[in-house]
Amino acid sequence: MTEIIEILLVEDNPSDVKLAIRAFEKNNLANKVQVLRDGEEALEYLFGTGRYAEKTDRVQPKVILLDLKLPIIDGHEVLKRIKSDPQTRMIPVVVMTSSNYEKDMVESYQLGVNSYVQKPVDFEQFIEAVRQLGLYWLLVNKVPYTNE
Amino acid sequence: MWAFWGDLFDSSGFPPRWKCGEWSPGLGWLHIVSDLAIGAAYFVIPFLLAYYATRYKKFPFKGLVPFFVAFVIMCGLTHLMDATIFWWPAYRLSGLLKFFTAIISWASVFAIIRITPQFFGLRSASELEREIAERTADLAESEELLKLAVDVAGLGLMQIDYHTGTTELSSLAAAFFDLPAGKPVPRTVVHDRFHPDDRPELERRIAQCLDSKGDGLFAFEHRVVRTDGSVRWLNVRKRVFFDGNGPLRGVLISADVTERKLAAMVVEASEERLRLTLEAGSMGTFEVDLKTGKSVWNDVEFRLLGLRPGEIEPGPDAFFRFVHPDDLSDVQSKWDIATRTGKFEAEFRIIRADGQLRWIAGAGTFFYGTPEKAEVLPTLARFLGVNYDITERKQVEAALIASDQLARERAEELAATLDAVPAAIFISHDPECQHMTGNRAANALVRIPRGTEISLSAPEGIKPRHFKAMKDGRELRADELPAQQAAHGIPVENFEFTLAFDDGTDREMLAYATTLRNEQGRPRGAISVLVEITDRKVAEAALKAREAQLLSFVEHAPAAIAMLDREMNYLAVSQRWMNDYGREQNLVGRNHYDVHPDLPAKWKEIHRKALAGEPHSNEEDLWVQANGNQLWLRRAVRPWLDASGVIGGIMILSEDITLRKQAENKIRTLNAELEDRVVLRTAQLQEVNLELESFSYSVSHDLRAPLRAINGFSQILIEDYRSQLPADAQDSLHEICDNAERMGRLIDHLLAFSRLGRQELKKSEVSMNAIVQECLSALSHNQSAEFRVAELAPAFADAALVKQVWQNLIDNALKYSRSSTPPVIEIGSRTVDQETVYFVKDNGVGFDMQYVHKLFKVFNRLHHQNEFEGTGVGLAIVQRVILRHGGRVWAEAKPKLGATFYFSLPTEEQSNHDGNH
The missing domain is CATH 3.30.450.20 (PAS domain)
Incomplete structure (x- = not known):
C-alpha cells in the first residue's frame, strides 16, 4: 500500500475484479489500484466518510473504473454523486460494464461520464481494453491540478 | 101723371095675377107657357131678318126692316111681361110697354101698306109662259156666258x-x-x-x-x-x-195650276239654295238663261275654278273644260238628264286653273217661264244652280273609307290571328247557334272544311253528323253545349266533354264560352273556345293506373308501408304493416290516429309537415306504446301526389328495428367489455414488456459476466500453465473459451433481435447509396470480393435499422461466397408499383430452395457451424426490420450457384398512406 492509488476500481464481481487486476498486473499498474466492492464504499472512499473517515492518507485517484450494476448504491448514482460534487467532479470516470444497452450508455454520458467501455467476453480483448484504459487515463490524459 | 109713372117698377096696389080671380094652375100655366113661347118666337124673327138683310145686299125691303124688327121685339116683350105678371104685377111697366108696342105696330102697318103691292104683285098664266120662254133663253145665254167666262x-x-x-x-x-x-x-x-x-x-x-x-x-x-x-x-x-x-x-x-206648283217648287229650291249658301258661305252660283243661252256666274263660282271673277265667259261648256276628264262624261250626261227632268245633282272633280284638284258638288233646278199666252204651257226658262267645294268633306270621307279599310284590315288580322291560335275557337252568329264559324283549328278539330256548317244546332240536313258531343256516357243535347249555353247568356267555364267521331276516335275537350251581346245587351251569339285535353286525360288515366299500381305495390311490399290520405285515413297498407301494427284489424278506411292514439306528438307534427310537402326520414325513433312496449322504428314519411299533381296524402314506411336495436345494444356492451379487456391486456402486455426488458437487461449484464469469467479463467489457465497442461487439456480449454465467446455473441444477437421488436421506427428519407458505401468501407481490406453496386433508389425508412439490414445481407453474401474465386457481389434496386425492391446477389454456395422457409427464422441455419459460422439471427433481424417497415423479404438460390436476397420497401407515398391506416 505504499504506492499512490491512481486507479479506483468499483466492481462487485470477484471474477471480474481478478481478471481486471490480472490485466493491470500485465501492464504494471496493479499496485496503483484500489478495489471497492459496492457503490456505498466507493462514495465513502471518495468523500472520506464512513469506513474511510479515519484514513487521512487517502488521495484522489487519477481515474475511476466504475461498474454500473453495483450492490447498495448502483453505478449511475455513484457517477451522479461524483460529477455533482466539486471535490470529485474533475476525476475522470470510465464506466466498465457488461451491459451493451444504449439506455445505460446514454444515461452515463448525461451524468458526465468520461468514457464508456463494454466489458468483452473474450479475455484477451478484455486485457487489451484495460491496458489501453490505463495507459490513456494515467499517462496520456492531463487533468488540472486540484487544490485540496 | 108722371109721378104715377115714376114708380114704373113699383108693383104695389096690384096683386099678382095668380091672386086675381080663380086661376086654376092649369089655366095659369097655359097662359104663362104660351106667352113665353110667343115671346121667344118674336125674338128669333128679328135676328133672322137682320141676318138675311145684311147678307143679301140687294134685299128689297130694307126700309121696312127696322120697323118690323122693333115691332116684333115689342110684341115679344109684351108676351114676356104677361107671363111675368103672374108673380110680379108690374102693370105700370106692362102698360107702358103695350103703349110703345102699339105705336110701333102702327108704324109698321103704315110701312107695310106702302110696300104691299110690290110684295103681293100677282101675275097671269100667259105672263108666266112668256116668263118661262124668257127664262130659257136667259138660261142658254147664261150658259153661253158661263162658257165664255x-x-x-x-x-x-x-x-x-x-x-x-x-x-x-x-x-x-x-x-x-x-x-x-x-x-x-x-x-x-x-x-x-x-x-x-x-x-x-x-x-x-x-x-x-x-x-x-x-x-x-x-x-x-x-x-x-x-x-x-x-x-x-x-x-x-x-x-x-x-x-x-x-x-x-x-x-x-x-x-x-202647274205654274203655281212649279213656282212653289222653285221657292222651295231657292230656299234650299239659300240655306246651302248660308251654311257653306262659299257657294258658287250659276244661272243659265235657256232662251238666250247666256250664263251668269257669281264671283265664288269663278274662284271655285281658280279664276278671277269675270276672267272667262261663263257657260256650261266653259265649266265643263275644268271638269276632270274621268268625271266629264258623267257630269255631261247628268246635265243632259237635268234638261229634261229639271233636277241636277252631281259630285265630281275639277282641275282648277292653278292645277289643283278639287271635289265639287253641284246642284241645280230649272225654272219655268210664265206662259205668254193662255194656251201656251209654261216652258223651261232658266237653270239655277250652285257649286261648292267638298274637297275637305271628300277627304274626310276618304279618311273614313281608309278607317273602314283599317277596321277591315284589323278584322282580317284578327281572323288571321284566330287561325294561328292552336285552340279551336267557334263563333256563334245567332242566339240559337244555328250558324257557327270557326278558326282553322276549329275546322280541323271537327274535320269540316271551311265554309261548311259546323254547328250541331244547325237545321237537320245541314248540321254535321259525323261526330257527337258526349259527356258522362250520353250525348249532350244541343242546348247543353257550351256555345249554345253562352249564346243564351250563360257563360261557360271549364266544361269538359268528349267529341266522339264516327271512326271511333274520342277527343277530350275543355270548353270556355262567352256571350256576344248586341247594342241592347241581348245575347246575339257566342264565342266558345275548345282546348283539347285528351293528352291530359290520358295522363290522368295513366296516373290513376299508377296510383292503383302503387296501392297494389304498397299492399304487397315486403316492408311495412302505409298510404294515407290527407285526413290520415288508411288507403292501403302492406301485409307487413298489418302484421307489425295492425293489431289484427282491417285498417283500410280507418284513421291512423284512432288506431294509434298513443303516437308521440312530434310524429303528428312530422305527418303535418309531410302533408305540407316536407318529406322526413329518421334512422331510428323510439315509440313507447300505451302498453309500455318500446318499439324502435326506422321511418320515412313523404307526401304522395294524386293524379292532378297535388299532395293527396302521405306514405309512411316504417321498419321495426327493435331487434336490430337490441342487437346493437348487445354489441355495444360487448364492445365496451372488449375495450376494457383490451386495456387490461395492454396493461398486462406492458407489464410483460417491462419484465422482458429487465430480463434482457439481466441477460445482457448478468449472463455475460460468468461467460467472461469462464473465458477469462480458461485463458489464464492456458497462459499460466501451458507447460504443465497436456495438449488435450489445452484443446479443451480452448474449446471452453470458444464456446463462451460464442455464447456471448448469441446473447448479443438475441438481445439485438428482441430489441428490434420494441424499438420505435424513425423514418426519414434515406440515401441507400450512402448507406451501402458506408457498409462497404467498414469492411476489412483483406477480403478480395468484387462489388458491383448499381445506382440505388432512395428509401423512406429508419436509417439505423436499414443499415443493419444492408450490413447483415452484405456480411451474409461475403460469408457464403468467400470460397468463390473471386467472390462477386451485386447490389441493385428497382421500383415497381410504389414498392422499391433491393437485392444483394452473390456467387456463393447458395442453398436448396426447399428449405427457403427456414431461412429467415431465428437460430435456423442451412449450413453447419464448422462450415460457415453464425448465430442464425442475422437474416431473422433482416426480416423483422423489413416487415416492420411494411416490406417483404425473400430469397432465390440454387446450391453452388449463389443466392439472391431481396427486400422491398414501400415508397414514401405508400408508406405514408399505410401509416394513415
Missing part, C-alpha cells in the same frame, strides 16, 4: 152625262187633258189621263161624290199625263146633279 178665266169646263157615260170638254179643258174639244168622249178616256200616282185617290173621291146621299160636290188637285208625257197640275171643282134614279149630270171646272 170660264174660257176667259182660263178655266176648263167639262160637262158629264152619266146616262151616256160621256164627257164633253171645253177647248181649254181639252187642251189640259190633251183630248178633242166640243164632242162627247167616254169618261174612261178622261180617266186614263190621270197621273198614276193620283189615280187611286181620285177614283175614291169620284165614287164618293157620285153617291146620291152626298152633296155631290168635289174639289181636288191632281196631275194629268198628256200624250207627249208632260205632266200638268189641275185644280178641279165638280158638281153632280141627281134625279130620283141617281146622278144625272155633272159640271166640272178645272184650272191649270
Whole structure:
C-alpha cells in the first residue's frame, strides 16, 4: 500500500475484479489500484466518510473504473454523486460494464461520464481494453491540478 | 101723371095675377107657357131678318126692316111681361110697354101698306109662259156666258152625262187633258189621263161624290199625263146633279195650276239654295238663261275654278273644260238628264286653273217661264244652280273609307290571328247557334272544311253528323253545349266533354264560352273556345293506373308501408304493416290516429309537415306504446301526389328495428367489455414488456459476466500453465473459451433481435447509396470480393435499422461466397408499383430452395457451424426490420450457384398512406 492509488476500481464481481487486476498486473499498474466492492464504499472512499473517515492518507485517484450494476448504491448514482460534487467532479470516470444497452450508455454520458467501455467476453480483448484504459487515463490524459 | 109713372117698377096696389080671380094652375100655366113661347118666337124673327138683310145686299125691303124688327121685339116683350105678371104685377111697366108696342105696330102697318103691292104683285098664266120662254133663253145665254167666262178665266169646263157615260170638254179643258174639244168622249178616256200616282185617290173621291146621299160636290188637285208625257197640275171643282134614279149630270171646272206648283217648287229650291249658301258661305252660283243661252256666274263660282271673277265667259261648256276628264262624261250626261227632268245633282272633280284638284258638288233646278199666252204651257226658262267645294268633306270621307279599310284590315288580322291560335275557337252568329264559324283549328278539330256548317244546332240536313258531343256516357243535347249555353247568356267555364267521331276516335275537350251581346245587351251569339285535353286525360288515366299500381305495390311490399290520405285515413297498407301494427284489424278506411292514439306528438307534427310537402326520414325513433312496449322504428314519411299533381296524402314506411336495436345494444356492451379487456391486456402486455426488458437487461449484464469469467479463467489457465497442461487439456480449454465467446455473441444477437421488436421506427428519407458505401468501407481490406453496386433508389425508412439490414445481407453474401474465386457481389434496386425492391446477389454456395422457409427464422441455419459460422439471427433481424417497415423479404438460390436476397420497401407515398391506416 505504499504506492499512490491512481486507479479506483468499483466492481462487485470477484471474477471480474481478478481478471481486471490480472490485466493491470500485465501492464504494471496493479499496485496503483484500489478495489471497492459496492457503490456505498466507493462514495465513502471518495468523500472520506464512513469506513474511510479515519484514513487521512487517502488521495484522489487519477481515474475511476466504475461498474454500473453495483450492490447498495448502483453505478449511475455513484457517477451522479461524483460529477455533482466539486471535490470529485474533475476525476475522470470510465464506466466498465457488461451491459451493451444504449439506455445505460446514454444515461452515463448525461451524468458526465468520461468514457464508456463494454466489458468483452473474450479475455484477451478484455486485457487489451484495460491496458489501453490505463495507459490513456494515467499517462496520456492531463487533468488540472486540484487544490485540496 | 108722371109721378104715377115714376114708380114704373113699383108693383104695389096690384096683386099678382095668380091672386086675381080663380086661376086654376092649369089655366095659369097655359097662359104663362104660351106667352113665353110667343115671346121667344118674336125674338128669333128679328135676328133672322137682320141676318138675311145684311147678307143679301140687294134685299128689297130694307126700309121696312127696322120697323118690323122693333115691332116684333115689342110684341115679344109684351108676351114676356104677361107671363111675368103672374108673380110680379108690374102693370105700370106692362102698360107702358103695350103703349110703345102699339105705336110701333102702327108704324109698321103704315110701312107695310106702302110696300104691299110690290110684295103681293100677282101675275097671269100667259105672263108666266112668256116668263118661262124668257127664262130659257136667259138660261142658254147664261150658259153661253158661263162658257165664255170660264174660257176667259182660263178655266176648263167639262160637262158629264152619266146616262151616256160621256164627257164633253171645253177647248181649254181639252187642251189640259190633251183630248178633242166640243164632242162627247167616254169618261174612261178622261180617266186614263190621270197621273198614276193620283189615280187611286181620285177614283175614291169620284165614287164618293157620285153617291146620291152626298152633296155631290168635289174639289181636288191632281196631275194629268198628256200624250207627249208632260205632266200638268189641275185644280178641279165638280158638281153632280141627281134625279130620283141617281146622278144625272155633272159640271166640272178645272184650272191649270202647274205654274203655281212649279213656282212653289222653285221657292222651295231657292230656299234650299239659300240655306246651302248660308251654311257653306262659299257657294258658287250659276244661272243659265235657256232662251238666250247666256250664263251668269257669281264671283265664288269663278274662284271655285281658280279664276278671277269675270276672267272667262261663263257657260256650261266653259265649266265643263275644268271638269276632270274621268268625271266629264258623267257630269255631261247628268246635265243632259237635268234638261229634261229639271233636277241636277252631281259630285265630281275639277282641275282648277292653278292645277289643283278639287271635289265639287253641284246642284241645280230649272225654272219655268210664265206662259205668254193662255194656251201656251209654261216652258223651261232658266237653270239655277250652285257649286261648292267638298274637297275637305271628300277627304274626310276618304279618311273614313281608309278607317273602314283599317277596321277591315284589323278584322282580317284578327281572323288571321284566330287561325294561328292552336285552340279551336267557334263563333256563334245567332242566339240559337244555328250558324257557327270557326278558326282553322276549329275546322280541323271537327274535320269540316271551311265554309261548311259546323254547328250541331244547325237545321237537320245541314248540321254535321259525323261526330257527337258526349259527356258522362250520353250525348249532350244541343242546348247543353257550351256555345249554345253562352249564346243564351250563360257563360261557360271549364266544361269538359268528349267529341266522339264516327271512326271511333274520342277527343277530350275543355270548353270556355262567352256571350256576344248586341247594342241592347241581348245575347246575339257566342264565342266558345275548345282546348283539347285528351293528352291530359290520358295522363290522368295513366296516373290513376299508377296510383292503383302503387296501392297494389304498397299492399304487397315486403316492408311495412302505409298510404294515407290527407285526413290520415288508411288507403292501403302492406301485409307487413298489418302484421307489425295492425293489431289484427282491417285498417283500410280507418284513421291512423284512432288506431294509434298513443303516437308521440312530434310524429303528428312530422305527418303535418309531410302533408305540407316536407318529406322526413329518421334512422331510428323510439315509440313507447300505451302498453309500455318500446318499439324502435326506422321511418320515412313523404307526401304522395294524386293524379292532378297535388299532395293527396302521405306514405309512411316504417321498419321495426327493435331487434336490430337490441342487437346493437348487445354489441355495444360487448364492445365496451372488449375495450376494457383490451386495456387490461395492454396493461398486462406492458407489464410483460417491462419484465422482458429487465430480463434482457439481466441477460445482457448478468449472463455475460460468468461467460467472461469462464473465458477469462480458461485463458489464464492456458497462459499460466501451458507447460504443465497436456495438449488435450489445452484443446479443451480452448474449446471452453470458444464456446463462451460464442455464447456471448448469441446473447448479443438475441438481445439485438428482441430489441428490434420494441424499438420505435424513425423514418426519414434515406440515401441507400450512402448507406451501402458506408457498409462497404467498414469492411476489412483483406477480403478480395468484387462489388458491383448499381445506382440505388432512395428509401423512406429508419436509417439505423436499414443499415443493419444492408450490413447483415452484405456480411451474409461475403460469408457464403468467400470460397468463390473471386467472390462477386451485386447490389441493385428497382421500383415497381410504389414498392422499391433491393437485392444483394452473390456467387456463393447458395442453398436448396426447399428449405427457403427456414431461412429467415431465428437460430435456423442451412449450413453447419464448422462450415460457415453464425448465430442464425442475422437474416431473422433482416426480416423483422423489413416487415416492420411494411416490406417483404425473400430469397432465390440454387446450391453452388449463389443466392439472391431481396427486400422491398414501400415508397414514401405508400408508406405514408399505410401509416394513415
